[in-house]
Amino acid sequence: MxxxxxxxxxxxxxxxxxxxxAGLTPSESYADVLRALAPEAVVDIATPADADARLPQPIDAYHGIVITGSALNIYQREPEALRQIELVRTIFAQGVxxxxxxxxxxxxxxxxxxxVSLNPAGREVGFARKIALTEAGRAHPxxxxxxxxxxxxxxxxDIVTTLPPDGTVTACNAMSEVQAAEIRSGRGRFWGVQYHPEFSLQDVxxxxxxxxxxxxxxxxxxDLAELERYAADLATLHHDRARGDLLWRLGLDQDVADDALRQAEIGNWLASLDHRQAATSRTG
Known part of the structure; x- marks a missing residue:
């Protein structure tokens, strides 16, 4: 398990x-997505931004670790961010x-x-448009x-402005040259995206x-009235994906409306953990 x-x-x-x-914290919502995609998994939550945070289990007890979004800006180097940086370095070193x-x-x-720095092109809001896979991304699982x-x-x-030495860009668009990447450090492997495949239309x-x-x-x-109409349309579409009129008006396609396509990267990462476990059991 x-x-x-x-x-x-x-x-x-x-x-x-x-x-x-939203009714749930980002980690609670993310955990629900993982449980839906991997019903057999046990999913724990930790809050490493907190000074008194403790992991529910040792790092090496986990087959995989997921990191949510955040309202923090990492270049401000606040204590809440610094604690998380050190934890991720430890996870890289342990190879989870x-x-x-x-x-x-x-x-x-x-x-x-x-x-990482503030994006000079401004904020990317609602949906990242025309994300294009790089040559490496087209071949990446x-x-x-x-x-x-x-x-x-x-x-x-904020955007990634300089990848680490062992980083590979797998997707980009006009707003960010790094919309997705693989990063290797120490014994560890990280797959990540600048967008939010875990977000439902209701979350947006x-x-x-x-x-x-x-x-x-x-x-x-x-104005705020127009903002509320846009949000209400998204919430309606969340509950009724057959609303072709809303898909058209919002300029959305099945890559967003279809859960499996929208969450593709998460599902693929979970599948990679299965393959890793199988390989470990064969060689262990």
């Missing part, structure tokens, strides 16, 4: 803000496979010697079942409502 660990990227305040809007979304990719990048170009849920202002609606006025100020919406 595989045991997985979800590392919550947010501080306590960030978790509370998200839960007030990791997967991360958004903050997770940024965290693994910095832990392995790369750099993380992206199995993905089209060469696709859209995905996304919300971020929640994060847009959570940010609110800044999205109006930045020109994404004319």
């Amino acid at each position: 595989p045991r997985l660990l979800v590392l919550e990227g947010n501080s306590l305040a960030g978790r509370r803000r998200w839960a007030e809007i 496979p990791m997967f991360g979304s958004c903050w997770g990719l940024q965290l693994a990048t910095v832990a392995a010697g790369g750099e 993380m992206h199995a079942a993905r089209s060469v170009v696709f859209d995905a849920p996304a919300i971020h202002s 609606a929640c994060v847009i409502r959570l940010i609110g006025q800044p999205l109006v100020d930045e020109g994404f919406f004319a």
Whole structure:
């Protein structure tokens, strides 16, 4: 029975803000996605941003570790971020496979010697458009079942600007040269994406409502009423994927509306853990 660990990227305040809007913290929602994709798995949650955080089990008790998004900015080097950087370095050293979304990719990048900064092109909101697999990405098992170009849920202002020495870009778009990557460090392997394959359409609606006025100020919406209509359309589509009118109006396709396609990278990572376990059992 595989045991997985979800590392919550947010501080306590960030978790509370998200839960007030979405009903669950990001790590709780991510754990639910993992349980749906791997019903046989035991999934634990930890909050390493907290000063008093403890892992439920030793690192080597886990077959794989997942890192959520976060409202933190890693280049500010706040204690909540520094604690997570050190933990990820330890995980790399111990060789437990990791997967991360958004903050997770940024965290693994910095832990392995790369750099992250504020995106001069601005914020990527709602959906990352026209993500294109690189030559390495087209051959990478993380992206199995993905089209060469696709859209995905996304919300971020920061980007990876310099990959670590043993990093490979597997996807990019006009907003970020690193939309997905594999990073190797120590004994460890990390697969990560700048977008959020774990997000449902309801989650995207929640994060847009959570940010609110800044999205109006930045020109994404004319006013809060327009923002609310957009979020309401996403929430409606979440519950009724047959609404072709909403798919058309929102400019979305099945790479977002279909759960299996939207969550492809997570499912592929879980499958890679199965293969790793099988190989270990044959050679153990």
